Amino acid sequence: MGYVGVPMTMVSMAAFPILIGLGIDYAIQFHNRIEEEIHAGNSSEEALIRTVKHTGPAVLIALAMTALGFIPLFTSTVPMIQDFGKLLLIGIVMCYLSALFFGLVTLYSFDWIFRKNPFGLFKKKEEIKTETLPSNVSSSKVQKAKALERALIKVADFTIEHSRVILVISLLTCFAGLYADQSVPIQTDTNSFIPQDMPSLVNYKQMQDLLSGTGDHLNIILRVKDNSDPEVLKWMEEFSRHEVTNRDQIYGTTSVVDLVKERNGGTIPETSEEIQAIYEKNPGKPEERIYAG
Numbered sequence: 001m002g003y004v005g006v007p008m009t010m011v012s013m014a015a016f017p018i019l020i021g022l023g024i025d026y027a028i029q030f031h032n033r034i035e036e037e038i039h040a041g042n043s044s045e046e047a048l049i050r051t052v053k054h055t056g057p058a059v060l061i062a063l064a065m066t067a068l069g070f071i072p073l074f075t076s077t078v079p080m081i082q083d084f085g086k087l088l089l090i091g092i093v094m095c096y097l098s099a100l101f102f103g104l105v106t107l108y109s110f111d112w113i114f115r116k117n118p119f120g121l122f123k124k125k126e127e128i129k130t131e132t133l134p135s136n137v138s139s140s141k142v143q144k145a146k147a148l149e150r151a152l153i154k155v156a157d158f159t160i161e162h163s164r165v166i167l168v169i170s171l172l173t174c175f176a177g178l179y180a181d182q183s184v185p186i187q188t189d190t191n192s193f194i195p196q197d198m199p200s201l202v203n204y205k206q207m208q209d210l211l212s213g214t215g216d217h218l219n220i221i222l223r224v225k226d227n228s229d230p231e232v233l234k235w236m237e238e239f240s241r242h243e244v245t246n247r248d249q250i251y252g253t254t255s256v257v258d259l260v261k262e263r264n265g266g267t268i269p270e271t272s273e274e275i276q277a278i279y280e281k282n283p284g285k286p287e288e289r290i291y292a293g
Contacts, residue, residue, distance in 0.1 A: 006087050011080040015087040022066065023095035027103045029059050034107050044111045048104060056100060063096050075178060078186060228275040233257050233268050 006012060033055040037047035070092075073085030159166060194201050224232050233256070240253035260268060263278045 001087060001090070004086055004090065006083045006090075009080055009083065011084045012087050015084055015091060018088065019091035019095060022092055023099065026059055026063070026095055026099040029062075030055055030099050030104055031107060034104060034111075038111055044108050044115060047111070048108045051104060052100070059096065059099075063092055066092055072174075072177070075181065226272065227256075228272040228279065230268055230270055230272065230275065233260060233275065237268065 001008070001012075030051060034047050034051040037050050038044070042050065067089055070085050070088045073088070074082055076082060076085075191201060191204075222232075222236070226232070236255050237257045240255060240257070243250050244253060257268065259282065260275055260278050263281065264274070269275050269278070
């Protein structure tokens with residue numbers, strides 16, 4: 001994520017549960033195959049080699065099909081959705097490599113330790129008792145397996161026989177999805193993710209209706225008889241300093257006091273005439289001169 005520049009967001013975080021599921025699936029395929037090879041009487045080395053040789057390409061094809069399913073995410077105009085697709089593509093490749101190397105090497109090591117039994121922790125294979133299932137149960141399982149196998153063979157034969165038609169239908173469906181994607185509304189208001197009857201959200205909406213200001217700024221307008229009164233400016237400065245000091249949610253304030261102090265060497269003038277002169281020197285309309293800054 002760091003090298004590709006994918007930020008950590010709510011959307012990208014949602015990719016990790018998906019990757020856990022896909023990673024487990026890849027690991028199961030390798031795990032089953034290496035156990036089958038070991039139970040067939042092959043050595044640990046032979047089982048590892050045959051698993052990588054025969055199962056590695058099959059799982060890689062499944063990975064490629066999964067990647068094709070993630071690629072349409074890059075057609076989205078929302079940057080977070082594109083980052084979500086990037087993270088999924090990176091993740092499935094990492095899951096495949098992890099299952100292929102780390103997973104298989106771990107299984108190979110366990111089998112090698114069991115065969116060598118260096119510390120005498122395991123019983124010999126002939127001493128291990130295995131439970132045998134009744135013949136009727138095993139035969140029914142075999143029949144179910146054969147029925148499923150026949151069904152899969154028929155589906156595969158049908159797909160191969162009508163591959164061109166299926167490909168055309170898939171492409172038409174893809175283009176129809178891309179066209180329909182343009183009409184999908186995009187929700188950018190994070191408040192809509194919250195239950196609308198939540199008390200804090202209700203209070204927040206009421207505050208928005210009552211107070212002016214947009215974004216992360218709140219505008220407070222004071223109505224006074226004389227806006228050049230030094231005591232008024234001193235009170236504004238003291239109030240601003242008090243709010244920033246005592247409220248963690250407020251990070252800074254700006255007011256006409258900043259303009260006056262900037263034009264008077266960093267201090268508030270002692271007379272109204274001096275303050276009024278500073279207002280007159282400030283370019284703009286009278287109300288802009290008063291509320292500048």
